[in-house]
Amino acid sequence: MSPRHPYEVIASEHLWQSRWYSLRQDRLRAADGSEVTYTVVEKPAAVWVVPVTAQGALVLIHQYRYPVDDWCLEVPAGNVEPGCDPAQMAARELREEIGGTAEQIIPVAEFYTMNGIGNEIAWVFLALGVTLGQPSREPTEHIDLCTVPIAEGLRMARTGQIKDGPSALAILLCAAELSAHFPESM
């Protein structure tokens, strides 16, 4: 098996920093002695929460995303704040983005969202028994709610209709768990 870390870090500096993410530039020495520069989008881990009501409806948000100038179907998501437990952050995103509370929040999987340029890890949670209330959103969040039957949500994720990649994958990673809880819906 290949070595864990083929580079030695010679120097590292932040080119830009913000509350949401930062840009870190590393000077590296490769195994063959050559030097390379790697610039990394440094970002906290984030949670993606798949909300399902007791009646078996998947709750999606329709959200404007400035970076792509497009409205996307997504599930609630957000950065994990320092010192916060990911499951607590999942509950908080649910509350803030859809005014939701859940009977149960289940950790499902994790993945890297952009491992070629950034270090973000996505933690996927399934929120069961979700009831909807009044969301409290940030001023840059433009959001509409939309609920679909679970099977329809899975179909939308499988066919590219959910254009936010991490949301689509989060939903598909929940498929086995959803099938166990809602066998009649699949």
Added chain:
Amino acid sequence: MSPRHPYEVIASEHLWQSRWYSLRQDRLRAADGSEVTYTVVEKPAAVWVVPVTAQGALVLIHQYRYPVDDWCLEVPAGNVEPGCDPAQMAARELREEIGGTAEQIIPVAEFYTMNGIGNEIAWVFLALGVTLGQPSREPTEHIDLCTVPIAEGLRMARTGQIKDGPSALAILLCAAELSAHFPESM
């Protein structure tokens, strides 16, 4: 339905630029008159290519990713270069990363990889009838090859074993097409 674009761009500048991606900072005026700053990871679109041999084996690469300091199972992927056709880039990534040639390259879907902070679009292609040869890799690419039966590859993507999110989603978005071509493998 909500307006297409809730912001007016007041100013825009690049904070940092490179061959692979750049950082653009925009000053925006929201519909309520308030001003916000949005910093966008500006990145060319990229292709993710799911390579399958005539015998029904999915070809994965096991690649070191410096930003996450981890080895990940992935499918070949890379930025679309200016003036290049995405399907041509898919063929090129196949050739460069696994030394592969395909009988057929099918466009399957597209998604955003990081729509909260960046504008990257992922175009997913399914490459059928792939034969493997000698790859020609970039010096920062550390790659091993691994082939698995299609059903096993789909299972790995569904259960989080393929930790590169866009690769896992690319494989799952190909499921219907794979099922049509390899009904006995599913």
